[in-house]
Amino acid sequence: MIKKPGPRLLIVNTVQTAAAIAQAMRSAGHNVLHLSTALAPVHRELIIDRIKLRLRERIDDWTLVATSCVEAGMDFSFRIGFRERASTASLIQIGGRVNRGAEYLGAEVWDILLRDDLFRDNPSLTISKRALSYYNTNDLNAIDSTQLATKAMQREWTTGAEEKATQLVVLEENMEYRAVAEKCRVIDADTRTVVVDQGLVQAIRKGSKVSKAELMLYSVQLWATKIDKLALELVIPRDNLGEADVYSWPYDYDPDFLGYMEGVLKLENFIAAGGAII
Incomplete structure (x- = not known):
């Protein structure tokens, strides 16, 4: 990849994959920036400014490693x-x-x-990948992009509906009703807000007034399943208005490069070496 002339853009499917690649490239001496939701919005904006500056100044030999957050709304x-x-x-x-x-x-x-062992697959893309693999290089180059997207989406919907229907029938027959309910959810995005700025966390703990806008600027979203695994501390409990719990991030956070993945990758290495979170 780095043998190709720059500037280069690499988009991957998960935050962890993006961080692992960006870290490895920088460690090898390559000029790389990283952009993903591992960075809080306030820090993503700073990275975006750096990207625009490099592109504007026609700096060639560098790579942006990112997730799908760059696929829309980015010039x-x-x-x-x-x-x-x-x-x-x-x-x-x-x-x-x-x-x-x-x-x-x-x-x-x-x-x-x-x-790679450090890369994480995104299971929600399984059907989409299968639909894309149906087309060869000639198809991708020859078919109009709008028609191609439409055909691929039709293939994804057809395949996905058939597979989901089959799964639901099997689960119903086995009386696994909780699993049926999970499969029938329209939106599967159970995330929690995690504050990465320790100054803001301390202000919250002291009872200082913090606006929702400021809270979101200095927070990231993590899957609910990761909260217990990472032993994150609750700083704002769910209120009567339905606002979700808010947690604090106690591990390393790099606002200039990897965001919260700085801490996650260190934990991965720690656990791989025989350590554990207790």
């Missing part, structure tokens, strides 16, 4: 784009982040597969 233009296999729509989206103004010669977009 970026790179020479080369690499997309970890996801949906057909995502592959088309990265095309919109490559050579937007026809300013580069030899611009390319690559669909790639990644394998």
